[in-house]
Every structure is written in C-alpha cells, then in structure tokens.
Amino acid sequence: MRYTFDIDSLGKKITAHANYTSYRNYSDGLLKTDNFDANQNKQNTEYLSRTNPDPSKLFLLKLMHIYPLKSIPLKQVLNMPK
Numbered sequence: 001m002r003y004t005f006d007i008d009s010l011g012k013k014i015t016a017h018a019n020y021t022s023y024r025n026y027s028d029g030l031l032k033t034d035n036f037d038a039n040q041n042k043q044n045t046e047y048l049s050r051t052n053p054d055p056s057k058l059f060l061l062k063l064m065h066i067y068p069l070k071s072i073p074l075k076q077v078l079n080m081p082k
Helices: none
Strands: 003-006 012-026 027-036 042-052 053-067 073-081
Touching: none
Parallel strands: none
Antiparallel strands: 003 012, 012 053, 027 042, 053 073
16 A cells, blocks of 8 residues: 655655555474584584464555755655564
8 A cells, every 4th residue: 555645836745655464474494403523523413493384464654754955855764664
C-alpha cells in the first residue's frame, strides 16, 4: 500500500509508505563443528540444530516530509519496521 499527499504547490510534500508481508518458512538447519587439538587430533563434535515452523510477518511504515529551502531540499524520513 502506498499513499502520497502534496501539502502545497511550493514543493512541500508528505509521503507515507506502508508495506506488509507474511510467509511461512518450514526449514530445518544443522550446524556440525569438529573440534581439534594443536596436533590436529579430533577431540569432539558439536551439533546445533534449528527448526523454524512459525510464520514470519513483516510490517514497515515509512513517513517522509520534504521541505524545499531556497538552496537545498530538506528531507526528513521516519522508518518504523516491526
């Protein structure tokens, strides 16, 4: 969703952007680490596993205020990810 609103004809502008998405990631992961001593003799193996069965939801709101000065435009941006 995107919304733009112009305040006046002098170039002042307020812009709002809102984005939302969701997805499911049913992935599994495994990290295997072999530990060795200084002589390259294997000491042990460590395993780290993860699962991600939950859905992910992303929401982003961006507000932008553009206020042109005589020499340079001034832009203020507010990003609010959740």
